Amino acid sequence: MTRTALMALLSHWRRHKLQLATLLTGLALATALWSGVQAINAEARRSYDRAAATLGQDVLDRLTAPEGVTLDQFVALRRAGWQVSPVIEGRIRAGGTPLRILGIDPLTAPPQAGLTALAGDNDIIGDFLSTPGLLLVAPETAAQIGDADLPPTRIAPDVAPGTAVTDLATARRLLERQRLSYLLVASEQPLGLPPLSDIAELDRRTPDESTDLSELTDSFHLNLTAFGLLSFAVGLFIVQSAIGLAFEQRRQSFRTLRALGLSLRRLMVLLTAELAVFALLAGIAGLALGYGIAAALLPGVAGTLRGLYGASVAGTLAFDPAWAAAGLGITLAGTALAGAQALWRVARMPLLAPAQPRAWAMASARTLTAQAGGAVALLLTSAVLVWVGEGLIAAFACLGALLLGAALALPPLLIGALRIARPLARGPVGEWLLADGRQQVPALSLALMALLLALSANVGVGTMVGSFRTTFTAWLDQRLAAELYVTAPDEAAAARVRAAGDELADAVVPIWSVDVDLRGRPGSVYGIADDPLYRDNWPILEALPEVWDRVAAGTGAIVNEQLFRGTDMTLGAPLRMAEGWEVPVVGVYSDYGNPAPQAMIGSDALSRRYPDVPRLRFAVRTDPDQAAEVAAQLRERARLPDQGVVNQSEVKALSLRVFEQTFLVTGALNVLTLGVAGIAVLTSLLTLSGLRLPQLAPLWALGMRPRTLAALEVARTCLLALLTWALSLPVGLALAWVLLAKVNVEAFGWRLPMHLFPAQWIGLAGAALLAAGLACLWPAIRLTRLPPSRLLRVFAHDR
């Protein structure tokens, strides 16, 4: 009996191959996008862990000396047992662009980007350690430096762009240096070493920005995960519609099988097993596809993370069985979710009820009302969460309720819109088109919901990324207002910088700070000069009147947004910056990317409290066109190490390049999500095309040509897509607002202002029309080729 039942059930799929393909495609796509994003995230996390485990060079302490470290000092420390490794760093010009030379000792260096390019090739290692040496560079750098007069290059994709990693001796020759720039101190040292100061007089420095990589990169991964989840949801819409249709069409078979004595339990088991097998098959295909997507996107992601956060992520993907298992698991769970309703209906199907095939998913007015009610409830929940919710979970729940509510609200809203448009219709065909459109909405609703979600995600994420970009670049302009930033290694060099700067530049403004606990967290207070550099440019978010006068006089301090929001401060609240020294907070400025609290006050006031802090950093104002020249002169006259002078325009250019790379990744995911929604529309239309013949046959009989009918079908689908797009705008903007104003603040402590990008929306309307147009093209073409006999048969079968 079981075998017969199984054959009967499966025969459905033999007769409806397209439906089977739809189901499998939906599942595979959902799995692919979800698992692809997961693979990227996992790879990134593995890289962070690796970096943390292998003494990432950025977080290692450094030993420095004003005039550089000597080779003898290095050897003396090694011979005393200290695990230190020498570095020579500097800049040269190659092929017209600056090239950062990072000279290391591969034998003592902590694990480091680029060196893997040497792996397993003895000749190459010999070359690296010999004259003329070898430069390890990223592919784009190799193209840039071209055939400049330099040692041979070897491609190492994990080296940061614009940098060449090479041997210590090669770097020394290229940079014409005698001394080492600094020594890296391994974080773990042998037992019982003598104190450093007994061996060599060197300053030990811990890098200032000891930023937690994972904290910074979380926002990026959050974006990716949200995308993956959305795509998965969109894919499940396809799956649910396919399962729903298949079950509806098999009602007769179910009834017959049950009447023949198949127990309900066994029928349910068979149906569940059938779905599970489909889920497994599609899941495996989806995993392969997801792996492909991840492999294709990963280099871009790696570039973004490296440029934006300095996080080194391998550009290649490792296969992880746990990832595959999780991917299959989520496919099974998703299938269960999508099939639950259909299974439940089968379970409750009365055995003797007439097995009349209902038009699939032709929702009654009651269903519509229920949907509208659910939508209102969800949207209200979302709104309430915006006001009272706290924490990341609440913010995400708010997002979920918003998206689900919007999706549920779509069918009633579309029907309402078509109803309102009715007076606009001219002639019977126009009226029929609108009425037919209304009648189609329930059947197409799932696919349209998918389209809505995809469009909303596009609007929302596009707005967020765009806002981030606009704000960040504006902020960079404000924060990096000076043309050059100079760091002197000691007081003598600082004096030389001031002297040379007075002569070369328009102004030299000192920047100095002290490390202070601010409201219980380690932070820093900057002493700033009363200079237009700050008054005209500083990114103030909120301030009391005469903020700069008060800061200059030392009677008020301004704080960064992280400190302000993190401790629920108000303007005017007192801030303690030294034992017995409190001043009111008079302003807040934005300070993106810095997790630590920070405050600023007039330089004089601060130096009265902290008289002994050396002032080694300066902002140098000069004609932007002259900046490079002035930088070179400053380096030379003040005898500064190469990294001592930073050109603002280089920093900005790098940041912007990084952002473009970020857009590449989000852009690609946007297109993919939209593509999945397009497929959802296509599959719905395809399954509908057979069911809709009874509606179309009378029109044909009235004399309308199939070609006209097809054109009307396309027009109707595009109309629905356009309406969906219109509804997606408010949803997407709400999504962006929650992301910017809630999730960001909860996750990172700063709030980004929201910018609108109408041009993007127009483009998206085009994309929605294109997706819908392409999706209905095939069904429309099939319609024009329909033999008249099929249409006639509708009347013959008319009940």
Added chain:
Amino acid sequence: MIASVPAAILSAALAAVPAAVLAQGYAGLGAEADGDFAVPQQGAALAFPGDHLPHPDYRIEWWYLTAALSAADGTRYGVQWTLFRSALRPGSDTPGLPGDTRQVWMGHAAVTTPDAHLFDERLARGGVGQAGVTEPFEAWIDDWTMRSTAPADADPLDAITLTARGNRFAYDLALEATGPLVLHGDAGFSVKSPAGQASYYYSQPFYDVSGTLTLPEGDIEVTGSGWLDREWSSQPLSGDQEGWDWFSLSFESGAKLMGFGLRESDGGHFTSATWIAPDGTETAYGDGALRLTPGATAEVAGRTIPVEWRVELPDEGLDVTTTPLNPQAWMGTTFSYWEGPIAISGSHDGHGYLEMTGYE
């Protein structure tokens, strides 16, 4: 220990510095000896103390000390101290940082206890002064040293001090020789394969050792016996040799045995042995005289390794079984191998050291 380490060490010492390269394993082991390097010649007499110093025209060389020790409470320990020299090109390095490094140095140090195997590794380029071997005799890399304390009229290796320290262990030992240097093979010319690959090879197997081990649980005073190997060559393993099993055995009778077997890909062993009488008189045995039979195995670092062996040298009436103090004595260094103290039982009793390489 075998003259094939050169290619492996070269590949390991440099390529493998970043951890990612570990996977390369024995890549390049079958490489031919480079024509620029000197090749050991049969009949060339070794001369001391000059031959204690580096031979930079040969590709590979080492100063290799192992010691089987015990504490007052009877607990047994093992100590290893090794300095490898590996040449990129023949010749000494110019002092300083001239940019044409010829010699690369690698140090391995380990302490084995019944339930732990602690090890560390150091690497250095020649010329800068971070590692080397100089007169008066001192071999060093960073703060790991082997320094002569012998009187001026004695062989410099007659008395030495030995120090090393890692993140979780340290040791400081004094060693005094109670017998002469021993030359292996034909007066120090030691053949490694039927095809004629060979090295110069001598030992000082007669050290009495005393000193202090510093372990995570504290300092431990130890005494025991030590064995120094000196070997240099330019010729890698022949292509069909996969690895080697090397034994240094000290019997209660005062006699000693150095024996090794090179595993060939067809499953055979090319063996060689030196029987050392208590007075230092050596008897060399060529291929086939020594028989090595693997016994019980253990899972070590993800591979199956025979940690017990039957060692037979019928010509000397020897038939013993060796068991490891700690089967997990794995040197997980860039160039990885098994190296640890062993106990001997059977026709003779005693202690020794075992090294096994090439188990993938």
